[in-house]
Amino acid sequence: MDETDLYEAMRLELRRGSLVLAVLARLRVEQYGYSLRVALAQDGLEMEESTLYPLLRRLEGQGLLVSEWREEEKRRKRFYRLSPEGEAVLVRLHAEWRRISDSLERIL
Amino acid sequence: MTLIEQYLAAVAAQLPGEKREDIVAELRDALMERIEAREAELGRAMTEAETESLLREFGHPLTVAARYRGGPDHLIGPELFPYWWFALKAALVVLVVVVGIGAVLSVAVGQASPVDAFADIWEGLLDGGLMIIGLAAIAGFVIERQPNRPRFMTDWKVRDLELFRHWSLNGDGLNLAMGDETAPKTAMSKVARRNRSRAAEALWCVAIWAVFLLWWGGGFRLGGLDPQTLLASAAALLPGVSRDGAMEGLVQPLYWPVIAYGLVRIGLELARAASPHMAVPVALGDLVMAGASAAILAWVWTRSVLAPVAVIDSPEQLIERTTDLFRGHFSLSHILVLILIFNALEIVGRVLGALRRLATARA
Numbered sequence: 456m457d458e459t460d461l462y463e464a465m466r467l468e469l470r471r472g473s474l475v476l477a478v479l480a481r482l483r484v485e486q487y488g489y490s491l492r493v494a495l496a497q498d499g500l501e502m503e504e505s506t507l508y509p510l511l512r513r514l515e516g517q518g519l520l521v522s523e524w525r526e527e528e529k530r531r532k533r534f535y536r537l538s539p540e541g542e543a544v545l546v547r548l549h550a551e552w553r554r555i556s557d558s559l560e561r562i563l
Numbered sequence: 564m565t566l567i568e569q570y571l572a573a574v575a576a577q578l579p580g581e582k583r584e585d586i587v588a589e590l591r592d593a594l595m596e597r598i599e600a601r602e603a604e605l606g607r608a609m610t611e612a613e614t615e616s617l618l619r620e621f622g623h624p625l626t627v628a629a630r631y632r633g634g635p636d637h638l639i640g641p642e643l644f645p646y647w648w649f650a651l652k653a654a655l656v657v658l659v660v661v662v663g664i665g666a667v668l669s670v671a672v673g674q675a676s677p678v679d680a681f682a683d684i685w686e687g688l689l690d691g692g693l694m695i696i697g698l699a700a701i702a703g704f705v706i707e708r709q710p711n712r713p714r715f716m717t718d719w720k721v722r723d724l725e726l727f728r729h730w731s732l733n734g735d736g737l738n739l740a741m742g743d744e745t746a747p748k749t750a751m752s753k754v755a756r757r758n759r760s761r762a763a764e765a766l767w768c769v770a771i772w773a774v775f776l777l778w779w780g781g782g783f784r785l786g787g788l789d790p791q792t793l794l795a796s797a798a799a800l801l802p803g804v805s806r807d808g809a810m811e812g813l814v815q816p817l818y819w820p821v822i823a824y825g826l827v828r829i830g831l832e833l834a835r836a837a838s839p840h841m842a843v844p845v846a847l848g849d850l851v852m853a854g855a856s857a858a859i860l861a862w863v864w865t866r867s868v869l870a871p872v873a874v875i876d877s878p879e880q881l882i883e884r885t886t887d888l889f890r891g892h893f894s895l896s897h898i899l900v901l902i903l904i905f906n907a908l909e910i911v912g913r914v915l916g917a918l919r920r921l922a923t924a925r926a
Contacts, residue, residue: 488589489596504593505622509630512586524588533589 474502476552478510479537479545482520487532511535519544566611567594570618577628586631594621639703646716647703654695662687665793672796765836769829776825779818791818801872801895812868817859824855842924849917856910864903872896873903 456464477500481491488508495502514520519541524533537545571594575587597617602609609617621627639647665687666680675683706713779790791814798809831848834841864873873896875881884897 488593492593503622504590504597505627505630508586508589508593512582512631530592530595531588532592 473552474500474506475510475514476545476548478507478514479519479541479548482535482537483542483545485534485536487527487534489532491535514541566614566618567591567598570594570621570624573624574628577625578631582631590627594618597621637707638700639707642712643703643707643716647699647706651696651699654699655692658688658691658695662691668793668797672793672800765832768832769836772825772829772832776822776829779821779825791815798869801869801899803872804868808868813863816862816867820859824852824859827855828852842920846917846920849913849920853910853913853917856913857907860903860906860910869899873900875900 477495477498478491481494481498486494488504488511491511492502492504492507495507511520511522515522515535519538520535521538522533522535524531526532571587571591574590575583578586594617598609598614601613601617662684666675666684669675669683670677670680781789791810795806795809795814798804798813799806831845831852834848835845863869881900884894885901887894887897
Protein backbone atom coordinates (compact mmCIF):
# COMPACT_ATOMS: atom_id res chain seq x y z
CA MET A 456 0.00 0.00 0.00
CA ASP A 457 1.61 3.28 -1.03
CA GLU A 458 1.36 6.52 0.91
CA THR A 459 -1.67 7.81 -1.00
CA ASP A 460 -3.64 4.60 -0.45
CA LEU A 461 -2.64 4.54 3.18
CA TYR A 462 -3.71 8.14 3.63
CA GLU A 463 -7.03 7.45 1.89
CA ALA A 464 -7.76 4.42 4.10
CA MET A 465 -6.95 6.44 7.24
CA ARG A 466 -8.96 9.43 6.04
CA LEU A 467 -12.04 7.23 5.53
CA GLU A 468 -11.57 5.71 8.97
CA LEU A 469 -11.30 9.20 10.49
CA ARG A 470 -14.41 10.42 8.66
CA ARG A 471 -16.62 7.43 9.47
CA GLY A 472 -17.45 8.35 13.04
CA SER A 473 -17.67 12.08 12.42
CA LEU A 474 -20.24 11.61 9.63
CA VAL A 475 -22.71 10.08 12.09
CA LEU A 476 -22.28 13.12 14.31
CA ALA A 477 -22.81 15.44 11.34
CA VAL A 478 -26.00 13.62 10.27
CA LEU A 479 -27.43 13.72 13.78
CA ALA A 480 -26.57 17.42 14.11
CA ARG A 481 -28.15 18.31 10.73
CA LEU A 482 -31.33 16.44 11.66
CA ARG A 483 -32.10 18.77 14.54
CA VAL A 484 -34.08 20.30 11.67
CA GLU A 485 -36.30 17.96 9.66
CA GLN A 486 -34.83 16.89 6.30
CA TYR A 487 -35.41 14.28 3.65
CA GLY A 488 -32.56 12.23 2.25
CA TYR A 489 -31.63 14.35 -0.73
CA SER A 490 -31.92 17.70 1.04
CA LEU A 491 -29.81 16.34 3.90
CA ARG A 492 -27.14 15.20 1.48
CA VAL A 493 -27.08 18.60 -0.21
CA ALA A 494 -26.90 20.36 3.18
CA LEU A 495 -24.00 18.17 4.27
CA ALA A 496 -22.22 18.80 0.97
CA GLN A 497 -22.62 22.57 1.49
CA ASP A 498 -21.06 22.07 4.94
CA GLY A 499 -18.10 20.41 3.21
CA LEU A 500 -19.09 16.86 4.06
CA GLU A 501 -19.79 14.97 0.83
CA MET A 502 -21.61 11.71 1.43
CA GLU A 503 -22.60 8.98 -1.02
CA GLU A 504 -26.29 8.08 -1.14
CA SER A 505 -25.37 4.44 -0.71
CA THR A 506 -23.81 5.39 2.63
CA LEU A 507 -26.28 8.03 3.78
CA TYR A 508 -29.60 6.21 3.28
CA PRO A 509 -28.62 2.99 5.05
CA LEU A 510 -27.12 5.11 7.84
CA LEU A 511 -30.44 6.93 8.26
CA ARG A 512 -32.21 3.56 8.49
CA ARG A 513 -29.74 2.29 11.04
CA LEU A 514 -30.05 5.42 13.22
CA GLU A 515 -33.82 5.19 13.00
CA GLY A 516 -33.66 1.51 13.95
CA GLN A 517 -31.58 2.52 16.98
CA GLY A 518 -34.28 4.96 18.02
CA LEU A 519 -32.15 8.09 17.42
CA LEU A 520 -34.28 9.32 14.49
CA VAL A 521 -37.97 9.32 13.64
CA SER A 522 -39.30 9.47 10.10
CA GLU A 523 -42.50 9.89 8.16
CA TRP A 524 -43.55 9.79 4.50
CA ARG A 525 -45.06 13.04 3.21
CA GLU A 526 -45.84 14.49 -0.17
CA GLU A 527 -43.75 17.48 -1.22
CA GLU A 528 -43.32 18.96 -4.69
CA LYS A 529 -45.68 16.29 -6.05
CA ARG A 530 -43.50 13.48 -4.79
CA ARG A 531 -43.64 11.33 -1.69
CA LYS A 532 -40.55 11.82 0.43
CA ARG A 533 -39.36 10.36 3.68
CA PHE A 534 -38.57 13.05 6.24
CA TYR A 535 -36.21 12.41 9.12
CA ARG A 536 -35.56 14.29 12.35
CA LEU A 537 -33.92 13.64 15.69
CA SER A 538 -35.95 11.77 18.29
CA PRO A 539 -35.75 12.94 21.95
CA GLU A 540 -33.34 10.05 22.53
CA GLY A 541 -31.30 11.16 19.54
CA GLU A 542 -31.10 14.70 20.93
CA ALA A 543 -29.75 13.39 24.23
CA VAL A 544 -27.17 11.24 22.45
CA LEU A 545 -26.17 14.15 20.23
CA VAL A 546 -25.50 16.37 23.27
CA ARG A 547 -23.22 13.73 24.73
CA LEU A 548 -21.46 13.01 21.43
CA HIS A 549 -20.92 16.72 20.87
CA ALA A 550 -19.25 17.04 24.29
CA GLU A 551 -17.06 14.03 23.50
CA TRP A 552 -16.20 15.46 20.10
CA ARG A 553 -15.08 18.73 21.70
CA ARG A 554 -12.98 16.84 24.23
CA ILE A 555 -11.25 14.79 21.50
CA SER A 556 -10.84 17.86 19.32
CA ASP A 557 -9.27 19.89 22.16
CA SER A 558 -6.93 17.05 23.01
CA LEU A 559 -5.86 16.61 19.42
CA GLU A 560 -5.38 20.33 18.94
CA ARG A 561 -3.03 20.36 21.94
CA ILE A 562 -1.10 17.38 20.58
CA LEU A 563 -1.01 18.50 16.95
CA MET B 564 -38.94 -0.63 -18.16
CA THR B 565 -36.68 2.41 -17.76
CA LEU B 566 -33.05 2.10 -16.71
CA ILE B 567 -33.97 3.40 -13.25
CA GLU B 568 -36.71 0.82 -12.77
CA GLN B 569 -34.38 -1.92 -14.00
CA TYR B 570 -31.76 -0.78 -11.52
CA LEU B 571 -34.25 -0.56 -8.64
CA ALA B 572 -35.64 -4.02 -9.45
CA ALA B 573 -32.11 -5.42 -9.17
CA VAL B 574 -31.64 -3.71 -5.78
CA ALA B 575 -35.11 -4.83 -4.59
CA ALA B 576 -34.33 -8.47 -5.35
CA GLN B 577 -31.49 -8.35 -2.78
CA LEU B 578 -33.46 -6.65 -0.01
CA PRO B 579 -35.37 -8.34 2.82
CA GLY B 580 -39.09 -8.64 1.97
CA GLU B 581 -40.55 -6.62 4.83
CA LYS B 582 -38.45 -3.50 4.10
CA ARG B 583 -38.17 -3.84 0.34
CA GLU B 584 -40.96 -1.55 -0.78
CA ASP B 585 -40.07 1.19 1.65
CA ILE B 586 -36.37 1.21 0.81
CA VAL B 587 -36.96 1.10 -2.93
CA ALA B 588 -39.39 4.05 -2.69
CA GLU B 589 -36.78 6.07 -0.88
CA LEU B 590 -34.02 5.12 -3.32
CA ARG B 591 -36.30 6.02 -6.24
CA ASP B 592 -36.90 9.43 -4.72
CA ALA B 593 -33.17 9.94 -4.15
CA LEU B 594 -32.39 8.99 -7.76
CA MET B 595 -35.12 11.22 -9.17
CA GLU B 596 -33.89 14.17 -7.10
CA ARG B 597 -30.38 13.62 -8.39
CA ILE B 598 -31.51 13.29 -11.99
CA GLU B 599 -33.64 16.44 -11.77
CA ALA B 600 -30.71 18.36 -10.30
CA ARG B 601 -28.39 17.13 -13.07
CA GLU B 602 -30.97 17.94 -15.77
CA ALA B 603 -31.37 21.43 -14.31
CA GLU B 604 -27.59 21.88 -14.60
CA LEU B 605 -27.53 20.57 -18.18
CA GLY B 606 -30.68 22.44 -19.23
CA ARG B 607 -31.94 19.31 -21.04
CA ALA B 608 -33.04 15.74 -20.39
CA MET B 609 -30.29 13.26 -19.60
CA THR B 610 -29.29 10.75 -22.23
CA GLU B 611 -29.39 7.02 -21.55
CA ALA B 612 -25.60 6.90 -21.26
CA GLU B 613 -25.61 9.75 -18.74
CA THR B 614 -28.32 8.03 -16.68
CA GLU B 615 -26.35 4.79 -16.72
CA SER B 616 -23.26 6.66 -15.56
CA LEU B 617 -25.24 8.25 -12.73
CA LEU B 618 -26.54 4.83 -11.65
CA ARG B 619 -22.99 3.48 -11.66
CA GLU B 620 -22.00 6.36 -9.37
CA PHE B 621 -24.92 5.47 -7.11
CA GLY B 622 -23.45 1.98 -6.60
CA HIS B 623 -23.85 -1.58 -7.78
CA PRO B 624 -27.21 -3.05 -6.68
CA LEU B 625 -25.43 -5.73 -4.61
CA THR B 626 -23.41 -3.08 -2.74
CA VAL B 627 -26.37 -0.76 -2.22
CA ALA B 628 -28.61 -3.56 -0.96
CA ALA B 629 -25.85 -4.98 1.26
CA ARG B 630 -25.66 -1.70 3.19
CA TYR B 631 -29.26 -2.15 4.32
CA ARG B 632 -28.66 -5.66 5.60
CA GLY B 633 -28.48 -6.01 9.38
CA GLY B 634 -25.69 -7.96 11.06
CA PRO B 635 -22.10 -8.36 9.97
CA ASP B 636 -21.34 -7.94 6.28
CA HIS B 637 -18.21 -10.06 6.44
CA LEU B 638 -17.66 -13.78 6.79
CA ILE B 639 -15.25 -13.51 9.70
CA GLY B 640 -14.68 -10.16 11.37
CA PRO B 641 -11.39 -8.63 12.50
CA GLU B 642 -11.96 -9.55 16.15
CA LEU B 643 -12.50 -13.26 15.46
CA PHE B 644 -10.05 -13.51 12.57
CA PRO B 645 -6.82 -14.00 14.61
CA TYR B 646 -8.39 -16.93 16.50
CA TRP B 647 -9.83 -18.40 13.31
CA TRP B 648 -6.55 -18.03 11.44
CA PHE B 649 -4.58 -19.65 14.25
CA ALA B 650 -7.02 -22.59 14.46
CA LEU B 651 -6.95 -23.04 10.70
CA LYS B 652 -3.14 -23.04 10.54
CA ALA B 653 -2.95 -25.48 13.47
CA ALA B 654 -5.47 -27.81 11.81
CA LEU B 655 -3.54 -27.70 8.53
CA VAL B 656 -0.26 -28.49 10.31
CA VAL B 657 -1.95 -31.46 12.03
CA LEU B 658 -3.31 -32.56 8.66
CA VAL B 659 0.17 -32.51 7.10
CA VAL B 660 1.55 -34.58 9.98
CA VAL B 661 -1.37 -37.04 9.94
CA VAL B 662 -1.28 -37.50 6.16
CA GLY B 663 2.51 -37.95 6.28
CA ILE B 664 2.26 -40.60 9.02
CA GLY B 665 -0.54 -42.33 7.10
CA ALA B 666 1.61 -42.50 3.98
CA VAL B 667 4.60 -43.89 5.90
CA LEU B 668 2.39 -46.48 7.60
CA SER B 669 0.77 -47.59 4.35
CA VAL B 670 4.25 -48.20 2.87
CA ALA B 671 5.47 -49.87 6.09
CA VAL B 672 2.62 -52.39 6.17
CA GLY B 673 3.01 -53.09 2.47
CA GLN B 674 -0.33 -51.63 1.44
CA ALA B 675 1.06 -49.09 -0.98
CA SER B 676 4.20 -48.54 -2.99
CA PRO B 677 6.20 -45.41 -2.19
CA VAL B 678 4.96 -43.88 -5.45
CA ASP B 679 1.31 -44.55 -4.57
CA ALA B 680 1.88 -43.29 -1.05
CA PHE B 681 3.39 -40.07 -2.44
CA ALA B 682 0.32 -39.60 -4.65
CA ASP B 683 -1.92 -40.31 -1.63
CA ILE B 684 -0.16 -37.55 0.29
CA TRP B 685 -1.19 -34.94 -2.28
CA GLU B 686 -4.69 -36.34 -2.52
CA GLY B 687 -4.99 -36.41 1.27
CA LEU B 688 -3.66 -32.86 1.61
CA LEU B 689 -6.00 -31.53 -1.06
CA ASP B 690 -9.13 -33.34 0.17
CA GLY B 691 -8.37 -32.81 3.85
CA GLY B 692 -7.22 -29.22 3.33
CA LEU B 693 -10.35 -28.23 1.43
CA MET B 694 -12.54 -29.95 4.02
CA ILE B 695 -10.77 -28.22 6.91
CA ILE B 696 -10.94 -24.79 5.23
CA GLY B 697 -14.63 -25.33 4.43
CA LEU B 698 -15.50 -26.47 7.95
CA ALA B 699 -13.44 -23.65 9.48
CA ALA B 700 -15.25 -21.10 7.29
CA ILE B 701 -18.64 -22.47 8.37
CA ALA B 702 -17.58 -22.48 12.04
CA GLY B 703 -16.26 -18.90 11.73
CA PHE B 704 -19.44 -17.75 9.98
CA VAL B 705 -21.61 -19.22 12.77
CA ILE B 706 -19.46 -17.85 15.62
CA GLU B 707 -19.37 -14.39 13.99
CA ARG B 708 -23.16 -14.26 14.02
CA GLN B 709 -23.68 -15.22 17.67
CA PRO B 710 -25.08 -12.49 19.93
CA ASN B 711 -22.19 -12.92 22.40
CA ARG B 712 -18.47 -13.46 21.86
CA PRO B 713 -17.49 -17.05 22.71
CA ARG B 714 -15.83 -17.64 26.07
CA PHE B 715 -12.42 -18.45 24.59
CA MET B 716 -12.25 -14.83 23.36
CA THR B 717 -13.37 -13.15 26.57
CA ASP B 718 -12.59 -15.48 29.44
CA TRP B 719 -9.09 -16.75 28.70
CA LYS B 720 -6.51 -17.54 31.34
CA VAL B 721 -2.84 -16.61 31.19
CA ARG B 722 -1.82 -20.09 32.30
CA ASP B 723 -3.51 -21.59 29.22
CA LEU B 724 -1.36 -19.54 26.86
CA GLU B 725 1.43 -22.12 26.83
CA LEU B 726 -0.25 -23.65 23.78
CA PHE B 727 0.27 -20.45 21.82
CA ARG B 728 3.94 -20.34 22.80
CA HIS B 729 4.48 -23.76 21.26
CA TRP B 730 2.14 -23.18 18.36
CA SER B 731 3.37 -19.84 17.14
CA LEU B 732 3.36 -21.55 13.72
CA ASN B 733 6.32 -19.58 12.54
CA GLY B 734 10.05 -20.31 12.59
CA ASP B 735 10.52 -19.75 16.34
CA GLY B 736 7.52 -21.86 17.29
CA LEU B 737 8.70 -24.66 15.04
CA ASN B 738 12.20 -24.53 16.55
CA LEU B 739 10.69 -24.70 20.01
CA ALA B 740 8.50 -27.64 19.07
CA MET B 741 11.47 -29.43 17.50
CA GLY B 742 13.47 -28.97 20.69
CA ASP B 743 15.94 -26.36 19.46
CA GLU B 744 18.16 -25.56 22.45
CA THR B 745 18.48 -21.93 21.41
CA ALA B 746 14.75 -21.41 21.58
CA PRO B 747 13.49 -19.99 24.89
CA LYS B 748 11.89 -22.98 26.60
CA THR B 749 13.12 -25.05 29.60
CA ALA B 750 12.03 -24.20 33.12
CA MET B 751 9.34 -21.70 32.27
CA SER B 752 7.81 -24.06 29.77
CA LYS B 753 7.67 -26.85 32.34
CA VAL B 754 6.15 -24.64 34.98
CA ALA B 755 3.58 -23.36 32.54
CA ARG B 756 2.72 -26.89 31.45
CA ARG B 757 2.32 -27.99 35.05
CA ASN B 758 0.05 -25.04 35.71
CA ARG B 759 -2.08 -25.47 32.62
CA SER B 760 -5.68 -25.44 33.77
CA ARG B 761 -7.49 -28.74 34.07
CA ALA B 762 -10.27 -27.38 31.88
CA ALA B 763 -7.80 -26.72 29.05
CA GLU B 764 -6.30 -30.20 29.40
CA ALA B 765 -9.73 -31.77 29.36
CA LEU B 766 -10.70 -29.87 26.20
CA TRP B 767 -7.49 -31.00 24.51
CA CYS B 768 -8.34 -34.56 25.40
CA VAL B 769 -11.86 -34.14 23.98
CA ALA B 770 -10.43 -32.76 20.72
CA ILE B 771 -7.96 -35.64 20.37
CA TRP B 772 -10.60 -38.28 21.09
CA ALA B 773 -13.08 -36.63 18.74
CA VAL B 774 -10.55 -36.71 15.88
CA PHE B 775 -9.63 -40.32 16.71
CA LEU B 776 -13.28 -41.44 16.81
CA LEU B 777 -13.95 -39.65 13.54
CA TRP B 778 -11.06 -41.56 11.99
CA TRP B 779 -12.03 -44.88 13.62
CA GLY B 780 -15.64 -44.47 12.47
CA GLY B 781 -14.54 -43.84 8.86
CA GLY B 782 -14.94 -40.04 8.80
CA PHE B 783 -11.60 -39.68 6.99
CA ARG B 784 -8.78 -41.93 5.86
CA LEU B 785 -5.03 -41.97 6.25
CA GLY B 786 -2.92 -43.00 3.29
CA GLY B 787 -5.99 -44.29 1.44
CA LEU B 788 -6.64 -46.92 4.12
CA ASP B 789 -9.49 -47.27 6.56
CA PRO B 790 -8.30 -47.58 10.18
CA GLN B 791 -9.44 -51.18 10.54
CA THR B 792 -7.50 -52.34 7.46
CA LEU B 793 -4.48 -50.36 8.61
CA LEU B 794 -4.55 -51.95 12.08
CA ALA B 795 -5.10 -55.46 10.65
CA SER B 796 -2.25 -54.92 8.17
CA ALA B 797 0.04 -53.72 10.96
CA ALA B 798 -0.90 -56.75 13.11
CA ALA B 799 -0.25 -59.03 10.13
CA LEU B 800 3.43 -58.01 10.25
CA LEU B 801 3.71 -60.14 13.39
CA PRO B 802 4.79 -63.74 12.95
CA GLY B 803 1.91 -66.18 12.68
CA VAL B 804 -0.77 -63.49 12.24
CA SER B 805 -2.61 -63.14 8.95
CA ARG B 806 -4.43 -59.99 7.88
CA ASP B 807 -7.80 -61.76 7.78
CA GLY B 808 -7.07 -63.39 11.10
CA ALA B 809 -6.20 -59.98 12.62
CA MET B 810 -9.36 -58.49 11.19
CA GLU B 811 -11.57 -61.21 12.71
CA GLY B 812 -9.65 -61.87 15.87
CA LEU B 813 -8.62 -58.33 16.85
CA VAL B 814 -9.97 -55.42 14.87
CA GLN B 815 -13.64 -56.30 14.45
CA PRO B 816 -14.20 -57.30 18.09
CA LEU B 817 -12.54 -54.03 19.16
CA TYR B 818 -14.61 -51.77 16.87
CA TRP B 819 -17.56 -51.02 19.18
CA PRO B 820 -15.66 -51.19 22.50
CA VAL B 821 -13.28 -48.51 21.18
CA ILE B 822 -16.19 -46.28 20.13
CA ALA B 823 -17.95 -46.79 23.46
CA TYR B 824 -14.74 -46.09 25.37
CA GLY B 825 -14.06 -42.93 23.33
CA LEU B 826 -17.58 -41.56 23.80
CA VAL B 827 -17.56 -42.17 27.56
CA ARG B 828 -14.10 -40.60 27.76
CA ILE B 829 -15.29 -37.51 25.86
CA GLY B 830 -18.28 -37.24 28.20
CA LEU B 831 -16.01 -37.52 31.22
CA GLU B 832 -13.56 -34.93 29.93
CA LEU B 833 -16.38 -32.51 29.12
CA ALA B 834 -17.65 -32.93 32.68
CA ARG B 835 -14.11 -32.23 33.90
CA ALA B 836 -13.89 -29.12 31.70
CA ALA B 837 -17.28 -27.84 32.93
CA SER B 838 -16.48 -28.42 36.62
CA PRO B 839 -12.69 -28.70 37.01
CA HIS B 840 -12.95 -28.84 40.79
CA MET B 841 -15.37 -31.77 41.08
CA ALA B 842 -12.56 -34.05 42.18
CA VAL B 843 -14.39 -37.08 43.53
CA PRO B 844 -16.85 -37.84 40.67
CA VAL B 845 -14.12 -37.27 38.06
CA ALA B 846 -11.65 -39.50 39.93
CA LEU B 847 -14.31 -42.23 40.16
CA GLY B 848 -14.91 -41.86 36.42
CA ASP B 849 -11.15 -42.18 35.82
CA LEU B 850 -11.12 -45.39 37.87
CA VAL B 851 -13.96 -46.83 35.78
CA MET B 852 -12.18 -45.84 32.55
CA ALA B 853 -8.93 -47.38 33.80
CA GLY B 854 -10.88 -50.58 34.54
CA ALA B 855 -12.30 -50.56 31.00
CA SER B 856 -8.81 -50.00 29.55
CA ALA B 857 -7.48 -52.87 31.66
CA ALA B 858 -10.27 -55.15 30.42
CA ILE B 859 -9.52 -54.30 26.77
CA LEU B 860 -5.80 -54.75 27.32
CA ALA B 861 -6.32 -58.10 29.09
CA TRP B 862 -8.50 -59.28 26.21
CA VAL B 863 -5.89 -58.26 23.62
CA TRP B 864 -3.15 -59.95 25.65
CA THR B 865 -4.90 -63.21 26.43
CA ARG B 866 -7.83 -63.76 24.07
CA SER B 867 -7.21 -61.91 20.79
CA VAL B 868 -5.34 -63.15 17.76
CA LEU B 869 -2.24 -61.46 19.24
CA ALA B 870 -2.33 -63.61 22.41
CA PRO B 871 -0.01 -66.39 21.09
CA VAL B 872 2.54 -63.77 19.97
CA ALA B 873 2.45 -61.78 23.20
CA VAL B 874 3.41 -64.62 25.52
CA ILE B 875 6.00 -63.97 28.24
CA ASP B 876 7.56 -67.25 29.26
CA SER B 877 9.57 -65.93 32.17
CA PRO B 878 10.84 -62.64 33.59
CA GLU B 879 14.40 -63.67 32.70
CA GLN B 880 13.41 -64.19 29.06
CA LEU B 881 11.67 -60.80 29.04
CA ILE B 882 14.79 -59.03 30.28
CA GLU B 883 17.01 -60.95 27.88
CA ARG B 884 14.86 -60.15 24.85
CA THR B 885 14.65 -56.50 25.86
CA THR B 886 18.44 -56.34 26.14
CA ASP B 887 18.69 -58.01 22.71
CA LEU B 888 16.49 -55.28 21.32
CA PHE B 889 18.98 -52.62 22.35
CA ARG B 890 21.75 -54.69 20.78
CA GLY B 891 19.92 -54.45 17.47
CA HIS B 892 18.14 -57.83 17.44
CA PHE B 893 14.87 -56.53 16.16
CA SER B 894 11.80 -58.61 17.10
CA LEU B 895 8.32 -57.36 16.32
CA SER B 896 6.67 -59.78 18.72
CA HIS B 897 8.87 -58.54 21.55
CA ILE B 898 8.09 -54.93 20.69
CA LEU B 899 4.40 -55.88 20.96
CA VAL B 900 5.03 -57.33 24.41
CA LEU B 901 6.77 -54.13 25.50
CA ILE B 902 3.94 -51.98 24.15
CA LEU B 903 1.45 -54.06 26.13
CA ILE B 904 3.59 -53.80 29.27
CA PHE B 905 3.86 -50.03 28.92
CA ASN B 906 0.10 -49.83 28.46
CA ALA B 907 -0.43 -51.88 31.60
CA LEU B 908 1.94 -49.60 33.54
CA GLU B 909 0.14 -46.53 32.22
CA ILE B 910 -3.17 -47.96 33.45
CA VAL B 911 -1.64 -48.63 36.88
CA GLY B 912 -0.43 -45.00 36.90
CA ARG B 913 -3.91 -43.75 36.09
CA VAL B 914 -5.43 -45.88 38.87
CA LEU B 915 -2.88 -44.58 41.40
CA GLY B 916 -3.49 -40.99 40.29
CA ALA B 917 -7.26 -41.39 40.63
CA LEU B 918 -6.88 -43.01 44.07
CA ARG B 919 -4.64 -40.15 45.19
CA ARG B 920 -7.20 -37.61 44.04
CA LEU B 921 -9.96 -39.55 45.79
CA ALA B 922 -7.92 -39.59 49.00
CA THR B 923 -7.04 -35.90 48.90
CA ALA B 924 -10.27 -34.79 47.18
CA ARG B 925 -8.21 -32.44 45.00
CA ALA B 926 -8.66 -32.15 41.26
